[in-house]
Amino acid sequence: MSLILAYLPHLLEGLLVTLEVALGSFAIGLVIAIAAVFGAEFGNAPVRWCVSTYVTIIRGLPELLVIFLVFYGGTVLLSRMFGAYVEVDALTAGICALSFVSGAYLTEILRGALHTIPPGQAEAAKSLGLGTGATFRHVILPQMFSYALPGLGNQWLIILKESALVSIVGLEELMRKGVVAAGATQSPMTFYLIVAGLYVAITSVSMAIFAYGNRRLTFGR
Amino acid sequence: MKILAIASVLAAITAGSAGAEPLRIGTSADFPPWGYTDTAGDIVGFDREVGDEICKRIGADCAWTNQSFDGLLASLQVGKFDLVISGLSITAERAKQVDFSKAYADAPYHIATIKGGALAATKTRAELEAALEGKAIGVQTGSTHEAVANTYFKNADVRLYERNEQIADDLAAGRIDAGLLEQSVWEELMKAREGKLELAGPMLTSADYAEFGNGQGIALKQGREDLKARVDKAIVDMISDGTIGKISTKFFGYDLSYKG
Amino acid sequence: MSYEILLQSIPIVYAGLKLTLIVTLAGFVLGQALALPLGLALTARSPLLRWPVATHTFLLRGSPLLVQLFILYYGLAQFDAVRASAIWPIIREPVNCAIIAIGLNSAAYVAVIIAGGLKRLPPGQAEACISLGLSRFSRMRDVLLPQVYRAILPSIGNELILVLKASSLASAVTVMEMSGAARAFTAKTYAPFEVFIVAGLLYLAIGFLFGIAFRFVERRIPGVAAIGKSGRAAQPRPQALGASS
Numbered sequence: 259m260s261l262i263l264a265y266l267p268h269l270l271e272g273l274l275v276t277l278e279v280a281l282g283s284f285a286i287g288l289v290i291a292i293a294a295v296f297g298a299e300f301g302n303a304p305v306r307w308c309v310s311t312y313v314t315i316i317r318g319l320p321e322l323l324v325i326f327l328v329f330y331g332g333t334v335l336l337s338r339m340f341g342a343y344v345e346v347d348a349l350t351a352g353i354c355a356l357s358f359v360s361g362a363y364l365t366e367i368l369r370g371a372l373h374t375i376p377p378g379q380a381e382a383a384k385s386l387g388l389g390t391g392a393t394f395r396h397v398i399l400p401q402m403f404s405y406a407l408p409g410l411g412n413q414w415l416i417i418l419k420e421s422a423l424v425s426i427v428g429l430e431e432l433m434r435k436g437v438v439a440a441g442a443t444q445s446p447m448t449f450y451l452i453v454a455g456l457y458v459a460i461t462s463v464s465m466a467i468f469a470y471g472n473r474r475l476t477f478g479r
Numbered sequence: 480m481k482i483l484a485i486a487s488v489l490a491a492i493t494a495g496s497a498g499a500e501p502l503r504i505g506t507s508a509d510f511p512p513w514g515y516t517d518t519a520g521d522i523v524g525f526d527r528e529v530g531d532e533i534c535k536r537i538g539a540d541c542a543w544t545n546q547s548f549d550g551l552l553a554s555l556q557v558g559k560f561d562l563v564i565s566g567l568s569i570t571a572e573r574a575k576q577v578d579f580s581k582a583y584a585d586a587p588y589h590i591a592t593i594k595g596g597a598l599a600a601t602k603t604r605a606e607l608e609a610a611l612e613g614k615a616i617g618v619q620t621g622s623t624h625e626a627v628a629n630t631y632f633k634n635a636d637v638r639l640y641e642r643n644e645q646i647a648d649d650l651a652a653g654r655i656d657a658g659l660l661e662q663s664v665w666e667e668l669m670k671a672r673e674g675k676l677e678l679a680g681p682m683l684t685s686a687d688y689a690e691f692g693n694g695q696g697i698a699l700k701q702g703r704e705d706l707k708a709r710v711d712k713a714i715v716d717m718i719s720d721g722t723i724g725k726i727s728t729k730f731f732g733y734d735l736s737y738k739g
Numbered sequence: 740m741s742y743e744i745l746l747q748s749i750p751i752v753y754a755g756l757k758l759t760l761i762v763t764l765a766g767f768v769l770g771q772a773l774a775l776p777l778g779l780a781l782t783a784r785s786p787l788l789r790w791p792v793a794t795h796t797f798l799l800r801g802s803p804l805l806v807q808l809f810i811l812y813y814g815l816a817q818f819d820a821v822r823a824s825a826i827w828p829i830i831r832e833p834v835n836c837a838i839i840a841i842g843l844n845s846a847a848y849v850a851v852i853i854a855g856g857l858k859r860l861p862p863g864q865a866e867a868c869i870s871l872g873l874s875r876f877s878r879m880r881d882v883l884l885p886q887v888y889r890a891i892l893p894s895i896g897n898e899l900i901l902v903l904k905a906s907s908l909a910s911a912v913t914v915m916e917m918s919g920a921a922r923a924f925t926a927k928t929y930a931p932f933e934v935f936i937v938a939g940l941l942y943l944a945i946g947f948l949f950g951i952a953f954r955f956v957e958r959r960i961p962g963v964a965a966i967g968k969s970g971r972a973a974q975p976r977p978q979a980l981g982a983s984s
Contacts, residue, residue, distance in 0.1 A: 264518045271520075317974075318900070318946045319939050320907035323918050327939070330550065330922075330931035334557055348546070363975055415978035422803035426641070426911060428547040433805060438516065440813065441509065441644030444671065447814035450806055458801040461978070549926035556929060576929055617913075621926030638833070638913040639923055645813070652816035654831055 262448060265439035269449075272435030273456055278349065279421045279431055283356035284414055290361030295368045300390070309365065316362035322423050328355035329427045352424040352431075360417050367413060371406035372398070404475060411468035415461050422457070432456060499540040504530055505560035507548035509642040511667040512730040513566040516545065525730040529583060530564040532722060533697075536713040547641060549621030552577055555700055562699060562710070566661065568623045568692030578701050580710045582694025582737040583723055588624070588683040589662040590616075591669070591676050593650060598657055598679040604687055607680035611635045614656035617646035624659040626690040644668065651675040663731045694737045740932060748924060748934035752941055755920035759945075762837050762906040762916060767899050769842030770849060777846055778853030779879070792850070799847035800978060805908055808840040812912045837909035845902050848976045852894050856887035889960060896953035897974050900946050917941060 294312065297305040316324065329351055375398060383393040403410075425433035436453035440446040506526055508514040514524040522543050534541040544560065551563045555577055566586070569579045590607060592598040598614070601607045608631065615636040618624040628637045638655055640646045646658045647668040660668075662682060669676045685691040697714075699707050717723045723736035780792040799807065815821045815830055829835050860883060868878040888895075910919025921938040925931045 268520060315939075315943065318943045320904040320918060320942060322907040322910075323921070323935060323939055323942065326918065326922055326925075327931065327935045330553060330925055331935065334553075334931060366974075412975060412978050416975050419803040422805045423908075425805070428545075428550065430545075433803065436806075437642070437809070438509075440809075441642055441648070442516075444648065445817065446648070447810065447817050450810045450814050454798070454802040454806045454810065457803060457806065458798055461801040465978075549922070553925070553929045553931070620923055625923075639915065639919070640913060641911070648813060649816070652822060654816065654833075 261443050262445070262452075265435075265443070265449070266452075268435045268439060269432060269452060269456065272430060272432035273460070275349065275429070275431040276418070276421050276433075277460070279352050279356060279424060279429070280414070280418045282349075282353040283360055283417050283421070286353060286357035287360035287364050287413075287417070288410075290357060291364035291368050294361065294365040295372060296394075298365070298369060299372065313362045313365055316359055317366075321359050321420055322426065324359050325352075325355040325423055325427060328358060348427075348429040352421070352427075352429045355424065356417060356420060359420070360413060363413055363416070364410070367406050367409035368402060371402045371404075371409065374405045375401045407468070407472055407475060411465070411472070414468070415464060418461055418464065419457065499538055502534060502539040502541045502561045503559070504534075504541050504543050505551050505554055505563045506530075506543060506545060506565040507551060508545045509548070509644060510566050510661075510664055512663065513661075525584075525726060526564045526566060528726045528729075529717070529723060530562070530697075532717060532726070533710060533713045536716065537709040548619060549641075552621075552698060555698055558700065561703075561706065562697050564697050566664075566695055567698055569694055569696040570623055570626075570690065570692035572626070572690075573692070573698070576701075577698045578703065578707055579696040579698055580707060581714050582696045583714045583718065584695040584727070584735050585737045586661040586663055586695060586735055588627075588659065588691060589665055590657050590659055590679045590683070591647075591650065591665045592657050592679040593653055594675055594677045596656065596677075596679070599677050601680045604681060604683070608632065610680075611657060615654070617649055617655040617658045619643055619646065619660075623691050627688045628659055630690055631688055647672060647676065663735065666731070741930060744928055744930045745933040745937065747928075748921070748937040751920050751924045752917050752934065752938045755915055755917035755938075756941065758834065758909070758914055758916040759903075759906050762834065762841065762909050762914065763899075763903045765838045766841035766845060766906065767902045769838060770845030770898070770902065771895070773842065773846035774849035774853055775884075777850035778857065781850055781854035782857045796847040796850055799844055800851070804840065804844050804905055805911060807844055808837065808908055808912060811840045812836040833912045833914045834909070836912055837906070837914050841902060841905045841908070844905070845898060849895065849898055851977070852891050853887060856891045857883065859890070860886060892953075892957055892960070896950070896957070898976075899949050899953065901976065903942065903946060903949065 294309045298309045301309075332351060332354060379397055379401065380393060383397045388397070421431055422433040425431055425437065428434065432453055436449045440449040443449070506514050506522060508516050508522045508524070510524075510526075512524050514522060514526045517523050522545055527543065530541065530543070546554065548565065551560075551565055551567075552573065554560055555563050563577075566584075567573075567579075569582055573579070590598065590611075598607070598610050601610050611632045612634045613636070615638055616628050616632055617638045617640055618628050620639045620641060625637070625639065628635065635657075638649075640649070643660060643664060646655070646660070649655050650658045651672050657679065658665075662678070665676070665678060683691070685693055697710055699710070714723075718736050718738075724734040727734045727736055777792055777796065780788045781796070783789050811830065812833065821827060821830075830839070864882060864886065865878065868882050873882070906916055907918035909916050910922065913919075915923070917938045921934045924934045928934075
């Protein structure tokens with residue numbers, strides 16, 4: 259029991275890293291998605307093709323494989339590009355991998371939400387004299403996020419759980435801390451149950467927050 | 480006047496430490512007693528103390544990073560680390576991709592099995608190889624043990640694990656019939672598993688299976704001759720003045736410094 | 740990018756293909772088999788049936804598959820009682836553990852989808868069955884469930900792709916399917932791109948073939964609505980409790 263208590267702070271440290279990775283990946287994934295949606299809607303044919311290929315490929319590959327590719331391949335690529343080693347710590351690499359994956363799914367969520375907006379909205383904005391950029395920023399984007407909220411919440415939960423995969427390449431997040439503790443104490447069941455419990459806890463809290471946000475932020479539905 | 484004195488002392492101190500070269504060391508701390516993490520999360524073990532001593536002797540300021548074993552050499556090549564000190568065996572295959580320092584240790588290997596298992600009765604290498612046909616052997620991904628198992632125990636079911644503790648746990652559970660690791664690591668892993676495991680067959684060295692390599696050394700990226708020369712000198716000094724022997728006895732109970 | 744390593748990668752990844760397909764197909768079948776009773780339990784009238792199953796699906800959907808896999812593989816093996824029991828010969832094999840963990844996890848998600856499908860059926864269907872005097876079993880088997888499955892068929896096709904992707908986790912417990920074989924090869928050659936690209940292409944190809952197979956099945960079943968373009972690549976499953984496809 260005392261041994262389990264000794265490792266508990268480690269698990270909580272890992273939980274913090276998990277949240278960092280998930281938040282970072284979600285944020286950057288969202289940025290990628292917004293850019294991709296912009297490209298898919300307003301870009302020329304090659305841009306549209308790039309976005310479509312990116313989304314199709316990522317959604318067809320196992321997340322673990324993409325993480326392996328970004329982890330083991332990314333540093334090689336970066337170093338070759340810059341000539342010298344570019345310092346990329348495990349956290350950054352983990353965030354890069356996961357945001358690359360989530361960006362594809364977020365693109366589809368945002369695109370679906372975008373197409374739910376009645377076309378009259380854009381037409382009304384144009385008739386009021388708003389340019390494309392202003393229309394996108396003040397009329398389309400807020401509505402897009404409102405419709406996308408359930409999908410975004412769903413993707414956040416997925417990213418939280420996917421972050422456990424980054425433990426396989428050594429990032430010291432919650433799952434990894436659990437594996438180390440289990441190995442050192444030969445009590446895998448105890449620690450993996452605690453780790454599972456912690457994940458369920460953060461997904462539950464997330465779902466509660468999203469339910470609250472959904473009620474407060476969505477309109478007109 | 481006093482301020483000037485304090486300022487110059489401070490300048491001298493910081494100048495002194497500014498002269499220390501920062502080095503990044505990569506290790507996989509899942510290999511007790513060579514490298515493991517204590518309850519505070521710090522990397523400790525034989526490699527840690529040997530590495531810190533070498534850093535002291537060459538005047539470097541070392542920072543240790545713990546990561547998966549099979550990614551260590553790739554990270555070294557890409558420039559993430561300056562040195563890899565992780566019970567790494569010097570093999571011809573690896574030497575094609577990285578440079579090795581002089582060997583600092585020479586660890587024998589052993590097959591381990593569950594206590595009272597059929598393998599435990601084997602005495603010679605031939606008996607061992609015969610007994611391992613069709614059995615499941617656990618080894619760590621990317622290790623020399625994996626290479627040896629794949630070359631010499633070809634008809635066995637070779638299972639790849641990420642961490643050595645997982646091999647020991649699966650062995651104790653009876654999922655695999657044998658595991659191949661350094662004898663020193665088995666002694667440590669077996670201690671924690673109170674008599675569930677025992678060593679099987681004879682002690683194995685690179686004289687038996689060349690793929691084990693020739694002693695354990697420190698890996699460097701190819702082309703760093705200056706650093707390699709300084710590290711080599713430190714290792715040679717540490718072997719001859721018995722430092723490595725002393726650290727070795729502290730962790731293994733015996734001296735396994737390289738005497739080749 | 741070394742073409743020599745690229746060519747060497749192909750047999751390595753191909754060797755893992757058999758295990759990938761075994762884990763995927765067995766896990767999918769197990770998941771579908773378990774999902775039906777679980778889905779029915781979720782819509783049962785008795786809370787004694789609903790609550791335990793709802794908790795079970797909540798826990799499985801709220802934690803990563805990797806933890807569940809480790810609990811099954813390393814956690815259970817810890818106990819002497821388990822190792823002496825009848826299930827040990829089954830969970831002793833890493834492939835079985837992967838199949839069971841993936842199957843249980845998939846079943847939890849599909850159960851919620853089935854429950855959602857049942858709830859969305861027009862209540863008139865069930866009422867008509869009762870007025871016709873059909874037994875509860877017949878009501879389910881002959882009227883309600885066929886409609887539910889027709890409606891959720893795209894989700895089930897999606898689930899097959901998701902299980903294919905989940906099979907890559909089997910490498911975490913020594914099963915040398917495609918992702919594990921690729922990673923082991925990287926450790927030897929320090930050349931990550933070639934082998935992961937080969938593995939990636941193979942996953943995309945298999946997913947594509949699964950998609951074609953499912954579209955064929957969909958067309959053969961009367962009453963399944965035509966699927967739009969966006970339905971092809973894998974969709975993520977709804978995670979929040981209460982949300983269904």
